[in-house]
Amino acid sequence: MRRKGTCMKQRLRRHIVLIGMMGAGKTAVGSELARRLRVPFTDVDSEIEAAAAMTISEIFARDGEAFFRDRETQVLARVLGGPPGVVSTGGGAWMRGENRELIRAHGLSVWLNCDLETLWHRVRQRSTRPLLKTADPKGTLAALIEQRYPVYARADLNFPARPADSVETSATRLIEAIHAAEPELLEQR
Ligand SMILES: Nc1ncnc2c1ncn2[C@@H]1O[C@H](COP(=O)(O)OP(=O)(O)OP(=O)(O)O)[C@@H](O)[C@H]1O
Ligand SMILES: O=C(O)C1=C[C@@H](O)[C@@H](O)[C@H](O)C1
Ligand SMILES: [Mg+2]
Secondary structure (H helix, E strand, C coil): CCCCCCCCCEEECCEEEEECCCCCCHHHHHHHHHHHHCCCEEEHHHHHHHHHCCCHHHHHHHHCHHHHHHHHHHHHHHHHCCCCCEEECCCCHHHCHHHHHHHHHHEEEEEEECCHHHHHHHHCCCCCCHHHCCCCHHHHHHHHHHHHHHHHCCCCEEEECCCCCCHHHHHHHHHHHHHHHCHHHEEEC
């Protein structure tokens, strides 16, 4: 029997929206998931950067986090209004009630649930995350986890990461988890 969703052309009935912390793999696993399902992939952070012609760090530095969060909601609404695909959100997007409502109205929310050590290993080398530009970035990451995980846990699907898995293996497992949670979401063509 062919494994459902691993290589066939699909149509999505609604978006698959990935949420979770910086470094959880929303962009990496999300783009692989979309490639496998042959559906559009959109990274909300990249869309914000393209619309502003600035990096996220530059937006935070020039206009502040509140301004960034408003742009994030606008871009999310636009993306979710488009044809169904895989949408990777920024790490803070799910924390705003208005964004959660938008996501619930247009898609299946999936929390890429990842432990602190794995996240830290992945993000420590990068300077692209303005919220981690603190004296103790690992402590900041831990504090964000503490604050955010109870809210991330309200997602439709909790997908615990296996730190040793490759991006490809994670995408395969994720397709299976989505199919098990909502079989009618993926419609074969
Ligand atoms: N199994 C795995 N799952 C996810 N990412 C992995 C995995 N193995 C290695 N990685 C690497 O970890 C990094 C994950 O970062 P990614 O940019 O996808 O996170 P993100 O959730 O989009 O973060 P942000 O919210 O900052 O955009 C990537 O460089 C990816 O290649
Ligand atoms: O976790 C967060 O709040 C963020 C994560 C990134 O994806 C970006 O959206 C931005 O750096 C903020
Ligand atoms: Mg990302």
